[in-house]
Amino acid sequence: MKRQPVKASMASFIGTMVEWYDYYIYGTASALIFGAIFFPSDNEFISTISSFATFAVGFLARPLGAVLFGGLGDKVGRKKSLLITISMMGISTFLIGLLPGYASIGIWAPILLILLRLIQGLAVGGEWGGAVLIAGEHAEKGNRTFMASFAQLGSPAGLIISILIFKVITGFDNEFIMTIGWRIPFLLSIVMLAIGLFIRLGINESPDFTEVKEKNELSDKPAKEVWLRQPKILIVTIFSNALGIAGSYFINTFMLSYCVQTLKLEKETILSCLFIAAIVQFLMQPVSAWASKFIGAGRMLLISSFAGVVVPYAMFSLVDTRDYHYITLGMSLGMIAMCSFYAVIAGYLSGIFPTRYRYTGISISYQFAGAVFGGFTPMVGALLSHNIPGSWMPLAIFFSVISLCSFLSVLYLETHKNLFEGAE
Numbered sequence: 001m002k003r004q005p006v007k008a009s010m011a012s013f014i015g016t017m018v019e020w021y022d023y024y025i026y027g028t029a030s031a032l033i034f035g036a037i038f039f040p041s042d043n044e045f046i047s048t049i050s051s052f053a054t055f056a057v058g059f060l061a062r063p064l065g066a067v068l069f070g071g072l073g074d075k076v077g078r079k080k081s082l083l084i085t086i087s088m089m090g091i092s093t094f095l096i097g098l099l100p101g102y103a104s105i106g107i108w109a110p111i112l113l114i115l116l117r118l119i120q121g122l123a124v125g126g127e128w129g130g131a132v133l134i135a136g137e138h139a140e141k142g143n144r145t146f147m148a149s150f151a152q153l154g155s156p157a158g159l160i161i162s163i164l165i166f167k168v169i170t171g172f173d174n175e176f177i178m179t180i181g182w183r184i185p186f187l188l189s190i191v192m193l194a195i196g197l198f199i200r201l202g203i204n205e206s207p208d209f210t211e212v213k214e215k216n217e218l219s220d221k222p223a224k225e226v227w228l229r230q231p232k233i234l235i236v237t238i239f240s241n242a243l244g245i246a247g248s249y250f251i252n253t254f255m256l257s258y259c260v261q262t263l264k265l266e267k268e269t270i271l272s273c274l275f276i277a278a279i280v281q282f283l284m285q286p287v288s289a290w291a292s293k294f295i296g297a298g299r300m301l302l303i304s305s306f307a308g309v310v311v312p313y314a315m316f317s318l319v320d321t322r323d324y325h326y327i328t329l330g331m332s333l334g335m336i337a338m339c340s341f342y343a344v345i346a347g348y349l350s351g352i353f354p355t356r357y358r359y360t361g362i363s364i365s366y367q368f369a370g371a372v373f374g375g376f377t378p379m380v381g382a383l384l385s386h387n388i389p390g391s392w393m394p395l396a397i398f399f400s401v402i403s404l405c406s407f408l409s410v411l412y413l414e415t416h417k418n419l420f421e422g423a424e
Contacts, residue, residue, distance in 0.1 A: 024158050073363075137350075150286075255319070300340065308403030349361075
């Protein structure tokens with residue numbers, strides 16, 4: 001039992017790494033490959049927008065997954081819900097790797113792609129909240145924000161692995177990439193699924209959930225209860241997630257397209273820059289979570305979201321030089337602001353909702369934010385870049401607005417702590 005907090009955090013990390021690996025390879029393929037495979041057009045911009053639209057579809061399914069699996073996690077347990085979500089994610093990603101393209105089966109190719117993307121969205125909708133809670137609820141009270149951050153650490157780890165694989169694949173000739181190469185990252189997900197399932201089967205159920213269950217205090221309708229008891233707080237927590245979600249996909253997905261299509265950089269170059277930025281994220285997240293133990297989670301969130309308001313102007317100034325080192329520095333600056341917020345927000349939000357509907361509460365807040373901010377961010381970025389060519393200022397302002405949304409939301413939560421149980 002003494003080892004369970006560490007095992008739970010590691011299981012949370014490995015599980016979310018598998019989930020986000022699957023999600024990031026889809027995002028990378030959407031930016032670089034899927035437009036030509038599933039949405040062929042003489043206009044590269046139209047193909048890219050269509051590809052990003054399927055990326056957004058997964059986010060639209062995430063709120064439904066939050067309600068469905070959040071309710072399951074609050075009724076029957078965090079562990080059971082997590083085993084289902086990771087299985088759904090791994091199998092749907094593997095099947096994407098087997099899909100024929102538009103040239104082979106016509107309109108059925110994008111239809112099947114969208115269907116599998118919806119399954120991915122449902123799975124991730126239930127994954128995040130459970131992973132955060134299985135780690136945080138095993139930890140001692142004063143250490144929950146830090147331990148919950150390991151679920152967030154799976155995101156940069158998944159990104160790093162996905163970039164490494166795509167860097168290898170893009171080193172081959174274009175014909176190989178467009179026929180067989182792009183499928184390899186998706187087919188490898190079945191191996192990562194097996195690893196994730198094995199690790200998650202070895203942890204106990206959350207002690208907080210077990211305690212509530214033994215007291216017969218489980219919620220019959222957690223989604224309804226969270227809305228009736230904390231409606232204003234629920235809405236604010238949705239907007240508080242803006243930077244952690246939209247900021248991530250702005251840098252990890254849209255910037256790929258921006259650098260390749262607008263700045264005319266080589267795919268290998270920008271993947272190398274993003275790889276280093278992902279390592280920066282992986283190293284900074286635990287540092288930020290650890291620092292929040294001393295300065296407070298709320299203060300850390302306010303500092304990092306304010307940094308997100310000002311940093312995009314430096315980021316784009318550096319990226320626009322088209323110099324490898326400056327691009328890497330610019331992306332890393334944006335990543336530091338985003339990931340410092342992302343590392344802490346999970347544990348912070350878990351302290352807001354009571355245990356009986358906590359899984360549902362944090363899942364809805366995060367996944368509705370994903371539907372609003374995450375899925376459409378690459379599309380909005382692409383539209384701004386296309387309609388206002390030659391100027392990155394609208395893109396920088398867009399990133400600032402995202403960050404400001406999180407800053408104001410956390411500020412509200414910090415000044416209304418009497419309305420919830422309280423975050424660490």
